[in-house]
Amino acid sequence: MNAIEIRQLEKIYSEGKKAIDDISLVVPEGTIFGFLGPNGAGKTTTVKLLNGILNPTHGEMRVLGFDPVSEAGKLHQSTGVLTEHAGMYDHFSGIDNLRFFGQLFGMTKAESETRGMGLLEKLGLTDAAKVKLKSYSTGMRQRLSLARTLIHRPKVLFLDEPTSGLDPESTKSVNELLLELSKEEGTTIFLCTHQLRYAQEICNEYGLMDNGQLLALGSLEQLRRRTFDHYKVIIETDIMPQSLNSKRIGKNKYELSFQEKAEVPQLVKAIVQQGGNISQVTPLDYSLEDIYFALLEGGEGHVQ
Amino acid sequence: MFNNRQKAIMVKDIRGITENKRYFSVLTILPLLFSVVFPTMMLLTVLMSPTDSSSFTEMARILPDFQKLDQEQLIRELLSLMVNNVIPIFFLIIPIMTASVMAASSFVGEKEKRTLETLLYSPLSIREIFRAKVYASFLVGVLVTYVSFILTVIVVEVELYIFKGMLLPLSLNWLWVMLLIVPAITIISIVLIVKGSAKAMSIEESQQKAAFLILPLALLMIGQFTGILVFSGWIVVSIGLVLLVIALLLLRYSMTGFTYERLLDR
Numbered sequence: 001m002n003a004i005e006i007r008q009l010e011k012i013y014s015e016g017k018k019a020i021d022d023i024s025l026v027v028p029e030g031t032i033f034g035f036l037g038p039n040g041a042g043k044t045t046t047v048k049l050l051n052g053i054l055n056p057t058h059g060e061m062r063v064l065g066f067d068p069v070s071e072a073g074k075l076h077q078s079t080g081v082l083t084e085h086a087g088m089y090d091h092f093s094g095i096d097n098l099r100f101f102g103q104l105f106g107m108t109k110a111e112s113e114t115r116g117m118g119l120l121e122k123l124g125l126t127d128a129a130k131v132k133l134k135s136y137s138t139g140m141r142q143r144l145s146l147a148r149t150l151i152h153r154p155k156v157l158f159l160d161e162p163t164s165g166l167d168p169e170s171t172k173s174v175n176e177l178l179l180e181l182s183k184e185e186g187t188t189i190f191l192c193t194h195q196l197r198y199a200q201e202i203c204n205e206y207g208l209m210d211n212g213q214l215l216a217l218g219s220l221e222q223l224r225r226r227t228f229d230h231y232k233v234i235i236e237t238d239i240m241p242q243s244l245n246s247k248r249i250g251k252n253k254y255e256l257s258f259q260e261k262a263e264v265p266q267l268v269k270a271i272v273q274q275g276g277n278i279s280q281v282t283p284l285d286y287s288l289e290d291i292y293f294a295l296l297e298g299g300e301g302h303v304q
Numbered sequence: 305m306f307n308n309r310q311k312a313i314m315v316k317d318i319r320g321i322t323e324n325k326r327y328f329s330v331l332t333i334l335p336l337l338f339s340v341v342f343p344t345m346m347l348l349t350v351l352m353s354p355t356d357s358s359s360f361t362e363m364a365r366i367l368p369d370f371q372k373l374d375q376e377q378l379i380r381e382l383l384s385l386m387v388n389n390v391i392p393i394f395f396l397i398i399p400i401m402t403a404s405v406m407a408a409s410s411f412v413g414e415k416e417k418r419t420l421e422t423l424l425y426s427p428l429s430i431r432e433i434f435r436a437k438v439y440a441s442f443l444v445g446v447l448v449t450y451v452s453f454i455l456t457v458i459v460v461e462v463e464l465y466i467f468k469g470m471l472l473p474l475s476l477n478w479l480w481v482m483l484l485i486v487p488a489i490t491i492i493s494i495v496l497i498v499k500g501s502a503k504a505m506s507i508e509e510s511q512q513k514a515a516f517l518i519l520p521l522a523l524l525m526i527g528q529f530t531g532i533l534v535f536s537g538w539i540v541v542s543i544g545l546v547l548l549v550i551a552l553l554l555l556r557y558s559m560t561g562f563t564y565e566r567l568l569d570r
Contacts, residue, residue: 053424053564072564077427085568086425087418089316091323103312104426148422 002062003029003156003188004050009059011045019045021212022059027205029155032182032189034199036292037209043192044083046209047158050190051081064155077105080149083160087145090134094125094144097133098151105152112151119147122177124170138165146174150181157181160192175202200288208292215295224286227294230257232284233264239276252279309428310436317410317440327409331448334401338394339452340459346390347460350382351467379468387460388475395481398452399490403445407497410437415567424564434559438494445490453482476537484544491551495558 004027011020020042027033035043048054050063052072061068066075088097095116102112120129123143128136136144142165149157162178163171179202181187193199199206206223208215216223236253240246244267246254256267264283271278286294306314321327373381411434414420423433461471 051425053421053568055563055565073427073429076425079425081425083421085418086422088422089320089419090417091320092316100312100316101422101426104309104423104428106309106427 001029002026003031003064004033004190005060005062006046006050007060009046009049009061010057011042011049011054012057019212020049020056023209023212023214024059025207025214025217027188027190029188030182030186031205032178032191032203034203034206034288035190035192035209036194036196036199036206036288038194040211041194041209042212043209044160047081047083047160047190047192051075051079051158077152078155079158080152080154080156081158081160082145082149082162083158084164088133088141088148091132093130093132094120094136094147095129097144098147101148102151107152115151115153116147119150120144122173123147124173139167139170142166143170143174146177153185154187156188156190158190158192161194162191163193163195163198171198178202196288196292206288208295210296216291220288220291223288223291227291227298228286230259231261231263232257233267234280234282234284235267235271235278236280237271237276237278239271239274241270241274241276244270255284306436306439307432309426310432313423313428313433313436314440314443317406317437318444320413321406321409321444324409327405330405331402331444335398335448335452336455338398339456342394343386343391343456343460344463346386347383347463347467350379350386351463380470380472383464383468383472384475387472388477391456391460392477392481395449395453395456395486396489399445399449399486400493402448403441403490403493404497406441406444407437407494410441411498412500421568424567430562430564430567431559434498434562438491438498438555441494441497442487442490445494446487449486449490450482453478477540480537480540480544484541484548488544488547488551491555492547495551495554498558 004025006023006025009020009023010018012018023042023046035046037043045054049056050061050068052068052075055069063075064078066078068075089100092100095113098116098119099109099112102116103109107115117126117129120126123146125140125143125147128140133141133144142162146159146162149159157178159178163174166174178189178191182189191199191203200220205217205219207217208223216226218226233256234249234253235246235256238252240248240254244256246256249255258264258267261283264281268278268281321331414423424430426433428436457474464470464472
């Protein structure tokens with residue numbers, strides 16, 4: 001089943017700015033979907049539309065089967081949303097905040113406290129549980145906000161730049177938590193970020209946005225196929241057979257292009273059979289960054 | 305009347321006020337000023353003025369047929385006028401001020417501190433959230449006013465007993481003010497703040513607007529002092545009922561037209 005479905009979504013703000021331009025996508029349940037693009041690409045607007053906080057100018061959406069426009073209340077019971085502007089109460093401690101938000105989602109005080117303390121522990125905030133929020137650092141606030149989005153065990157998580165302000169260690173613990181949620185509880189995660197390398201570490205499906213348009217959609221492999229028609233490998237060898245289509249890029253260093261990953265052993269075998277001594281084989285995988293910039297440069301039309 | 309989720313918002317809003325030193329001092333000092341300090345000053349003015357002085361004669365002019373009364377009766381009538389007609393007006397200012405501080409913190413404060421968006425992501429509808437907030441402000445406004453009233457009664461009667469060896473009965477005016485007018489103007493103040501909250505960007509801005517509510521009361525007070533407007537019981541009841549109807553209608557229609565998008569519009 002699809003957790004999120006968007007059809008021909010368009011959002012034009014009252015001042016006339018077109019923030020979302022005719023995007024369509026589906027996110028199956030349990031997916032960690034990376035919604036990527038630079039600031040101003042339309043990521044946060046999409047999250048707000050999907051949660052009924054903004055009304056679309058055109059198009060249809062369903063999240064867990066609910067229409068965000070007419071069923072926002074029911075939908076919110078099953079979603080958790082982290083955005084830059086969704087703050088918490090400075091005069092409350094970390095656990096007080098979690099207890100309050102737990103109660104808003106229908107949990108008892110005791111349930112919220114137990115669940116809240118568990119989340120604080122996972123996010124390395126146990127020591128700060130009773131400290132008022134006004135003393136929290138940016139990173140601590142961000143982790144507490146993540147705990148707040150998880151307090152009611154949502155089925156779909158919307159995370160807008162979840163690692164902003166986090167140090168590498170905290171980023172790691174957040175990633176572990178998100179992967180655990182996706183694998184063990186089947187939570188769908190709609191993750192918005194402009195950090196492509198970060199997204200590649202954790203997401204299994206991607207939507208690449210620019211200027212309100214969806215440039216491409218799919219897994220990393222699908223995006224690569226769509227953008228590049230070959231793989232590359234760099235082989236260091238003293239002999240390179242003429243029969244192989246190679247490009248010399250240094251002393252005893254050659255770049256070879258091929259269609260399928262399965263061709264690599266054949267290339268190596270061919271070199272060895274010709275008496276070549278191979279010292280290193282380095283596959284060149286196209287990163288999400290390579291794909292994104294190739295798509296931008298290629299002036300790809302938006303995905304229908 | 306309220307579900308547990310709404311109760312959580314009400315408790316949170318009330319805690320937000322009581323745990324904030326600045327707001328809490330406003331909510332204690334202002335009512336004390338109007339319920340203890342000002343009434344005491346007024347009573348002492350009457351009690352300490354020599355009855356043959358010109359200022360006393362000026363005050364006495366407010367009373368109908370003041371020339372027919374002897375001095376003891378004059379003092380008694382003047383005190384009764386102060387206690388039953390002038391001091392109740394302070395009890396219109398107290399709920400306006402307390403409810404405005406509470407409502408401004410609870411509605412505009414959430415927007416200013418960027419916590420409103422988080423609340424809107426909860427399963428409660430905008431109407432449920434706002435209803436909880438209106439009632440939290442109402443409870444605080446009315447409670448502070450009632451506590452102030454009890455204080456005033458104690459202070460006034462003790463002072464009268466010490467200086468004059470007498471206790472002054474309270475008129476029915478007080479009952480109508482407390483049961484009808486105080487709840488009504490508390491609701492009206494809150495609704496006006498809530499209506500402005502969609503536009504107001506800071507707590508100060510919204511409190512400044514609420515200050516205008518006090519202007520008509522200042523005129524009313526001058527009227528009472530100068531004897532132009534001394535309301536009798538049935539007029540107070542009528543005003544109270546009209547205000548209450550206006551308040552309930554305002555409350556009912558105040559939240560129409562609020563959408564997530566409009567509330568978060570910056």
